[in-house]
Amino acid sequence: MANSQIDSASFRDPSGFIFKQDSVVYRQVNKVYKEHYDRLMTSGLYQELIDKNMMVDHVEVDDQQIINLQSAYKILKPQHIDFISYPYEWSFSQLKKSALLTLAIQKKAFEFGMTLKDASGYNIQFVGVKPIFIDTLSFETYVEGQVWQAYRQFCQHFLAPLALMSYVDVNLNKLLSVHLDGIPLDLASKLLPWRTRLNVSLLSHIHLHAKSQQKYASKTMDVKVRKMSKFGIRALIDSLESMIKKLTWKPIGTEWGDYYEETNYSDSGMNDKKRLVAEFIDKVNPQLIWDLGANQGVFSKIASDKGIKTLSFDVDPAAVEKHFLIRQKHKDDNLILPLILDLTNPSSAIGWDHAERNSFEQRGPAGMAMALALIHHLAISNNVPLDRVASFFQKLCGYLIIEFVPKEDSQVERLLATREDIFPEYHEAAFEKAFQPYFEIESKQSVGDSKRILYLMRNKTDLETIHSRS
């Protein structure tokens, strides 16, 4: 069928798959899943999950060309998700909230005689700071006596990373990008400190669970012998839920310290920068902004206050956690999504055929990107030549607000204090020359009483072309 493409990550579950037609996302429900889908829709579970904002809604469409006529039962058009993010890009609280949502949905499903057949972190997406379940085909009719099929997956996708982030190091969520089906429990058990064995829940669900997996690794079990009461599963879910609620991680400082207090901006300089950023955004009025190096999102907020969807990326998990908690506390918008991203090593295309999880670049381009107080970290801390910064940014956005931070700035002086200055080309004129092949400078403004300069640049390549390349 013309212009249709099956999503490259949608192949594991025979219940159906995701496909795109003319840039619109659809989900095919296969006939084999008919009984479960009908139950989801008619039992009241679907409506309950939609009413409680726990799952994406959808409409059944019948005017689509059906991608596989023989196996298709229904074609759904699900609620659009602006940006697909992955668990290895989430902060501690984002992963924790996703875990609790998964369990809350399992409990709801039980109330309606259904159960979750999988519990993957990739079944959750964020709309602003709110997690939402996206896999409509994850439900199956509960048969009295069956085990919870998703137990192992839940422990690998949520429990293990959360325990490791809480007890060992918050950066261990990155293991999720190495192990796409969640962190193996034997690995988690090895990495967790011995004292976690004194915690009955962690001892059970991770350490003993891993031992059991090891013991039965080469053994099989008759499917018919699996027996477990509904109350048993309910209790298991309650145990997991209680444990996850108790797991904590407190962001102490951030990599850049309390950055906003430490910059060499005076109050008036900061206000001037905010005013200029707001002006530049108004000039372009994009639908989507990527704030690169967003820290705790002071400038992202300027964009979202204008009703613009904003993604706030930062390398520092503490900054992203703080930003997420601030947005969640204020409940002020569903427009900002903070995510962890190291621009010097952005998320790659990974999984089967390099195509299950998209790279950072493939999920763009954005109408506008902001790179405020960032260039010196890329050009000096990471030795990236300025023209390469420009060529990378050209792939990401239609317009760019970028701040040039000169060598005389105390932040750059700090970066150069402990190393030889091998950057003779790091100055205003060379910066403009490096960006010139890729961007047109639309506006250039000094920022208040600082030595910094703020630019509004327009990509010389149009967004359609960029999109087709990625």
Add this chain to the structure above:
Amino acid sequence: MKLRKDILVLAAVFLMTYSNTAQAYLDPGTGSMVFQMLIAGFCAIAFAIKMFWRNIINFFLKLFGKNKAEEENTDGE
């Protein structure tokens, strides 16, 4: 010793005997399945006790005209 026996009997009561469902594309893993069945018995005891206390607390809250204790938060918070 008797208590331990009671607990085991109680745990066994919770583990019912029915067959499994179709459509399972995910391998739950033998070790995870065996462990799940084992641990669920203990979780069930803890859960039963928790529910028992919750009911008592709710009874007194009701008696003093207060709202029922929050049982669960649906959006996962």
